[in-house]
Amino acid sequence: MPADPSQFDAIILGAGGAGLMCASVAGQRGRRVLVIDHADAAGKKILISGGGRCNFTNIDVAPDRYLSANPHFAKSALSRYRAQDFIDLVDRHGIAWHEKTLGQLFCDGSARQIVAMLLDECDAGGVRLALGSPIRDVAHADGGFRVMHGDRVSTAPALVIATGGPSIPKLGATGFAYDLARRFGLKVVEPRPALVPLTLPDSEALFRSLSGVSAPVIARCGKASFAEAALFTHRGLSGPAILQVSSYWRHGQPISIDFAPGAEADWLIQAKRQRPRTTLRTALGATLPDRLATALADRLPAGELGAQSDTALKQAERLIADWRFMPNGSEGFAKAEVTVGGIATDGLSSQTMEARKVPGLYAIGEAVDxxxxxxxxxxxxxWASGWAAGQAI
Incomplete structure (x- = not known):
């Protein structure tokens, strides 16, 4: 008898990166897989990533570069499906790529190539896609899952939550994964925007005039520290260094910025000895954009360096190396690239991504903490969490 068209071995909710990876792996293992997504096209977040060229992995991947209530949870999946494994997949599909700064890998062409690759891999596994098919209800009984989507009902003994987090709602992102997880008794770590620009209060209005100015800095929040560029915006701070520390930032915490990364000790005192008639503004302007140098100098001792005491110059050095900003918020999920928090890892297997108390239920990708x-x-x-679940279902 032909297979019931409504029955599958696994149903995956979400046609993003994690969901498509999971589906392709399971499908190529002979599983009958259905992927459901309310969006009319797969991989929408992939398509806009990396300026349209998809920063698809990083050669420096390590567990300590991930935030989670359980910092050890990601180790298993990341060690079993490595960056090189995905690079090998990209190479097999003939997609040209290049390395940018800090181990970041991008397509030479378009992010569409990555989506096409994942869809080809799904096709090779006979995966069925139900796109433009909103999920209306999910039920669990008799060891199986029943999903009402669009005008159809599909069933399977395995269900994978791969609907991501609420970041970038204009692409249709929601907190659906968390609502569904709670229905099945899974805990959720409070989600908050991550990799997101931070906003500054009116008391920092002087820096609003610097909108568009960027400079290499070291940005710190607590014990986290990142040496990359910071960008001033009309609302506050952005740029890679700020996006990085935003994942660690909480309301009420200061952000510290070193505007003279790599400067030698007593560099202002040395400048005073060598060029006593130089002003602090000129000294800063040697390494910083003019507008930023002016804004910082306006808040520091004025006049020629030769007229300043060594103590005053040391204090100026300390301020420049540890300039404190007190953000009053972030630009929220609308501008956040990802979400910190999500489905709690203590309810999942780090080996398979399966829920410990609900056999057959899995959670992967950004939906997880x-x-x-x-x-x-x-x-x-x-890729790694999708692969782990795809091997298990």
Missing amino acids: VTGWLGGYNFQWA
Whole structure:
């Protein structure tokens, strides 16, 4: 008898990176797989990533570059499906790529190539796609799952939550994964925006005039520290260094910025000895954009360096190396690239991504409380967690 068209071995909710990876792996293992998504096209978040070129992984992937209530949870999946494994897949599909700064890998061409590759892999596994098919209800009984989507009902003994987090709602992102997880008794770590620009209060209005100015800095929040560029915006702070520390930032915490990364000790005192008639503004302007140098100098001792005491110059050095900003918020999920928090890892197997108390239920990708640094780390978690679940279902 032909297979019942409504019955599958696994139903995957979400046609993003993690969901497509999971589906392709399971499908190629002979599983009958259905992927459901309310969006009319697969991989929408992939398509806009990396400026349209998809920063698809990072050669420096390591567990300590991920945030989670359990910092050890990601180790298993990341060690079993490595960055090189995904690179090998990309190479097999003839997709040209290049390395940018800090181990980031991008397509030479378009992010569409990555989506096409994943869809080809799904096709090779006979995966069925139900796109433009909103999920209306999910039920669990008799060891199986029943999903009402669009005008259809599909069933399977395995269900994979791969619907991501609420970041970038304009692409249709929601907190659906968390609502569904709670229905099945799974805990959710409070989700908050990550890799997101931070906003500054009116008291920092001087820096609003610097909108568009960027400079290499070291940005810190707590014990986290990132040496990359910071960008001033009309609302506050952005740029890679700020996006990185935003994942660690909580309301009420200061952000510290070193505007003179790599400067030698007593560099202002040395400048005073060599060029006593130089002003602090000129000294800063040697390494910083003019507008930023002016804004910082306006808040520091004026006049020629030769007229300043060594003590005053040491104090100026300390301020420049540890300039404190007190953000009053972030630009929220609308501008966040990913989400910190999500489905709690203590209810999942790190080997298979299966829920400990609900056999057959899995959660992968951004839906889970594992969040990577900027630079391809979150995609690698999507591939690795999707692969782990795809091997298990």
